[in-house]
Amino acid sequence: MAANPTTRVPGGAEAARHGLDAESLQRDVLDNLVSLQARYPAIATPHDWYMALSYSVRDRLLLRWVDTVQRYAAADVRVACYLSAEFLIGPQLGNNLLNLGIEAQARAAMLALGQDLDTVIALEEEPGLGNGGLGRLAACYLDSLATLQMPALGYGIRYEFGIFRQAIRDGWQVEETDKWLQKGNPWEIVRPDVAYYVNFGGHTQSATDAEGRFRVRWTAANQVKGVACDTPVPGYRVETCNTLRLWKSEAVESFDLADFNVGDYYGAVQEKVISETLSKVLYPNDEPEMGKRLRLAQQYFFVSCSLQDMLRLLELKGEPIERFADMFVAQLNDTHPSIAVAELMRLLLDERGLQWEQAWDITRRTLAYTNHTLLPEALETWGLPLFRSLLPRPLEIIYEINRRFLDEVRQRHPGDESRVARMSLIDESGDRRIRMAHLATVGSHAVNGVAALHSSLLRETVLRDFAELWPERFHNVTNGVTPRRFLALCNPGLARLLDETVGEGWIADLTRLRGLEAHADDAAFQRRWRAIKHANKEVLAQHIQSATGVVVDPRALFDIQVKRIHEYKRQHLNALYMVALYQRLRREPQLALAPRCFVFGGKAAPGYAMAKLIIRLINGIAEVVNNDPAMEGRLKVIFFPNFNVKSAHHIYPAADLSEQISTAGKEASGTGNMKFMMNGALTIGTLDGANVEIREEAGAENFFLFGLRAQDVERLQREGYRPADHVAAHDELREALDLIASGHFSRGESEVFRPLVENLMQWDHFLALADYADYAACQARVDAAWQDPAGWTRMSILNTARSGKFSSDRAIREYGDRIWSLAPIG
Numbered sequence: 001m002a003a004n005p006t007t008r009v010p011g012g013a014e015a016a017r018h019g020l021d022a023e024s025l026q027r028d029v030l031d032n033l034v035s036l037q038a039r040y041p042a043i044a045t046p047h048d049w050y051m052a053l054s055y056s057v058r059d060r061l062l063l064r065w066v067d068t069v070q071r072y073a074a075a076d077v078r079v080a081c082y083l084s085a086e087f088l089i090g091p092q093l094g095n096n097l098l099n100l101g102i103e104a105q106a107r108a109a110m111l112a113l114g115q116d117l118d119t120v121i122a123l124e125e126e127p128g129l130g131n132g133g134l135g136r137l138a139a140c141y142l143d144s145l146a147t148l149q150m151p152a153l154g155y156g157i158r159y160e161f162g163i164f165r166q167a168i169r170d171g172w173q174v175e176e177t178d179k180w181l182q183k184g185n186p187w188e189i190v191r192p193d194v195a196y197y198v199n200f201g202g203h204t205q206s207a208t209d210a211e212g213r214f215r216v217r218w219t220a221a222n223q224v225k226g227v228a229c230d231t232p233v234p235g236y237r238v239e240t241c242n243t244l245r246l247w248k249s250e251a252v253e254s255f256d257l258a259d260f261n262v263g264d265y266y267g268a269v270q271e272k273v274i275s276e277t278l279s280k281v282l283y284p285n286d287e288p289e290m291g292k293r294l295r296l297a298q299q300y301f302f303v304s305c306s307l308q309d310m311l312r313l314l315e316l317k318g319e320p321i322e323r324f325a326d327m328f329v330a331q332l333n334d335t336h337p338s339i340a341v342a343e344l345m346r347l348l349l350d351e352r353g354l355q356w357e358q359a360w361d362i363t364r365r366t367l368a369y370t371n372h373t374l375l376p377e378a379l380e381t382w383g384l385p386l387f388r389s390l391l392p393r394p395l396e397i398i399y400e401i402n403r404r405f406l407d408e409v410r411q412r413h414p415g416d417e418s419r420v421a422r423m424s425l426i427d428e429s430g431d432r433r434i435r436m437a438h439l440a441t442v443g444s445h446a447v448n449g450v451a452a453l454h455s456s457l458l459r460e461t462v463l464r465d466f467a468e469l470w471p472e473r474f475h476n477v478t479n480g481v482t483p484r485r486f487l488a489l490c491n492p493g494l495a496r497l498l499d500e501t502v503g504e505g506w507i508a509d510l511t512r513l514r515g516l517e518a519h520a521d522d523a524a525f526q527r528r529w530r531a532i533k534h535a536n537k538e539v540l541a542q543h544i545q546s547a548t549g550v551v552v553d554p555r556a557l558f559d560i561q562v563k564r565i566h567e568y569k570r571q572h573l574n575a576l577y578m579v580a581l582y583q584r585l586r587r588e589p590q591l592a593l594a595p596r597c598f599v600f601g602g603k604a605a606p607g608y609a610m611a612k613l614i615i616r617l618i619n620g621i622a623e624v625v626n627n628d629p630a631m632e633g634r635l636k637v638i639f640f641p642n643f644n645v646k647s648a649h650h651i652y653p654a655a656d657l658s659e660q661i662s663t664a665g666k667e668a669s670g671t672g673n674m675k676f677m678m679n680g681a682l683t684i685g686t687l688d689g690a691n692v693e694i695r696e697e698a699g700a701e702n703f704f705l706f707g708l709r710a711q712d713v714e715r716l717q718r719e720g721y722r723p724a725d726h727v728a729a730h731d732e733l734r735e736a737l738d739l740i741a742s743g744h745f746s747r748g749e750s751e752v753f754r755p756l757v758e759n760l761m762q763w764d765h766f767l768a769l770a771d772y773a774d775y776a777a778c779q780a781r782v783d784a785a786w787q788d789p790a791g792w793t794r795m796s797i798l799n800t801a802r803s804g805k806f807s808s809d810r811a812i813r814e815y816g817d818r819i820w821s822l823a824p825i826g
């Protein structure tokens with residue numbers, strides 16, 4: 001990024017004016033300790049210090065925050081609204097210090113108060129308001145939007161309980177509730193005055209209004225109030241501070257009113273309890289039907305509040321309703337907010353009295369949709385009876401959208417009723433269901449996938465008919481991740497070396513890392529590179545020991561797979577290889593294999609039995625391997641519990657090898673793959689998602705490629721895949737499966753892993769066995785490459801050097817240029 005005139009370089013007179021120096025920070029921390037925590041230093045707990053410092057940092061954001069809001073309100077610019085059911089923002093204190101540029105000052109201030117900054121930062125409970133990649137992507141995009149000084153707002157749900165905390169007992173995943181708000185949240189500002197009402201249930205009536213126009217009235221069975229809870233999102237070293245606005249649900253009436261007066265006190269309390277449960281808990285993904293009603297209610301709740309808020313902001317700007325789409329663009333993060341299509345129509349038709357055509361034009365120009373999955377089982381649909389009972393008026397609007405849309409299809413393709421059935425917003429093949437991806441596509445001016453391969457497959461498969469009808473609406477925007485959190489913040493050792501080598505500009509312009517290439521073969525530089533990696537591995541080893549009790553040797557190759565546990569991501573393929581290695585080493589103790597430490601992390605959806613069994617398997621292997629003296633110094637297996645943003649900070653910088661081994665065609669993009677690459681890990685991976693582009697950027701010689709291609713996978717499945725054939729053809733694979741089935745990794749209980757082994761032998765939906773031989777061969781190449789430290793280090797340096805494309809700044813610029821027509825305002 002070119003130097004921006006408003007870029008803040010903290011220090012000197014300006015720093016003093018804004019209180020960014022160590023002395024004023026120290027004073028404020030002390031003040032806040034007393035005035036907000038009611039504590040004096042001698043009795044303050046470490047958490048009190050955390051709160052006092054965080055409030056002091058938040059105060060330093062407020063001025064920028066207010067200024068930014070004012071600037072957007074005054075300027076005739078379009079605002080990008082990122083609508084997402086999840087924002088996995090991670091811990092805030094360290095990141096805000098980094099973006100403000102006052103980490104050193106805060107360290108000095110805390111030291112003067114007898115506190116260690118890192119200890120204080122480590123105390124923060126992270127808001128786990130997301131499941132995984134999709135939620136974290138939204139958070140990276142907010143960071144880039146602010147850093148690029150683009151007018152933007154994030155809209156979502158303020159869950160009281162985020163993603164569950166994962167504990168491991170007897171090798172099994174156990175879910176514990178996440179109580180991130182228990183000790184208070186210093187970053188949030190609740191705005192009781194920014195609140196909207198949302199209807200549920202009831203019935204509709206049509207009537208003609210005073211001007212003789214047809215109007216529909218929705219008489220709701222109940223209403224819920226949404227209250228805005230704002231979190232500041234400061235850009236990196238710029239004045240801009242955007243807003244993440246999350247909605248908290250509340251009962252409309254306080255419970256001593258209407259019902260209480262007629263005597264139904266408990267009924268009234270009940271109503272309040274139901275209203276407040278709406279934003280109570282985040283749903284883990286991959287959950288079956290259970291609890292669906294509440295999830296649909298959550299989606300409608302946050303979408304309606306957000307659109308009403310945008311309409312209010314338009315009014316504040318003094319703009320007429322006709323200019324809505326000029327002033328706002330709303331990006332739908334997957335289909336979770338896709339009810340926005342019907343809700344914006346409803347607000348424009350029923351509440352603002354617009355005609356259908358005009359309302360539809362505004363809606364389409366406002367909305368854009370990002371798809372994050374092709375897996376048929378993950379495409380969202382809602383059964384009609386549930387939808388009708390909860391959202392009768394939006395359903396009518398969906399019917400009318402569908403009627404008009406299918407007319408258009410019929411005109412283009414007369415007599416092609418199978419096409420009409422395929423494209424309909426309603427799936428009539430079984431129980432009638434609304435297809436949310438179709439609704440989002442029809443109601444948007446742009447549709448995009450999240451990596452080049454995924455966007456092509458999207459056009460060719462799931463949305464093929466739509467891409468044929470409106471080719472110009474389809475785009476690709478390859479995902480990106482923020483180099484602030486995932487490099488500068490989490491890997492300070494490497495960040496210092498990068499500053500020194502290519503200059504500090506890389507943090508806001510990641511392509512500058514190309515400057516590292518010139519040093520890739522420099523022996524002295526390589527030594528420093530390795531020393532930093534080694535130090536990061538020591539830190540991770542400490543965390544591993546305190547989390548699991550297992551001691552690992554930082555000199556081993558750290559081979560890491562962290563992500564949600566899912567069959568398509570194939571943690572079990574990795575597990576099969578570990579078992580094979582274990583067998584080889586048992587048989588041939590002298591085998592010249594590099595010492596390896598396999599690290600896994602990730603949560604399984606509570607209702608996903610196979611994923612939970614995979615966790616059990618990894619822990620079973622860990623138990624056997626880590627307690628076998630013959631494996632000492634050769635093999636270690638770790639399942640790191642409760643993988644989240646906070647633990648990710650220690651994991652990515654310590655990786656030598658990044659496992660990105662999904663079945664080709666199944667992982668939309670992946671973003672962990674990018675975080676590993678930036679931190680100098682080499683990738684072993686399939687040609688899937690963004691791996692394709694990572695390999696292109698890194699160079700094929702710096703990437704460990706294996707496995708079937710997406711088209712091979714498709715063909716094999718079409719022609720009839722027989723997993724047993726692969727087992728029969730590969731002794732090592734058969735022995736690994738046999739050993740697992742024998743109970744060797746389940747304390748002699750041979751029943752435990754039977755469902756997993758049988759599933760693989762009979763179905764193996766994700767072709768783990770078909771890819772096994774090639775994976776094992778590729779791992780042998782990894783082993784050989786590791787034995788040459790200079791060669792490995794060169795590849796590691798080149799991976800970091802060529803990771804520039806995967807900055808979320810690049811991705812956000814592409815959204816701004818191609819989809820939002822939105823420019824930065826400084």
Ligand code: NBX
Nearest residue numbers: 131132133134285372450667668669670671
């Ligand atoms: O979105 C992920 C994809 O699987 C990744 O390939 C991709 O990199 C990432 C960002 O584009 N999808 C994802 O994380 N989905 C969910 O977390 C999810 C959450 C709720 C739900 C369904 C899926 N109901």
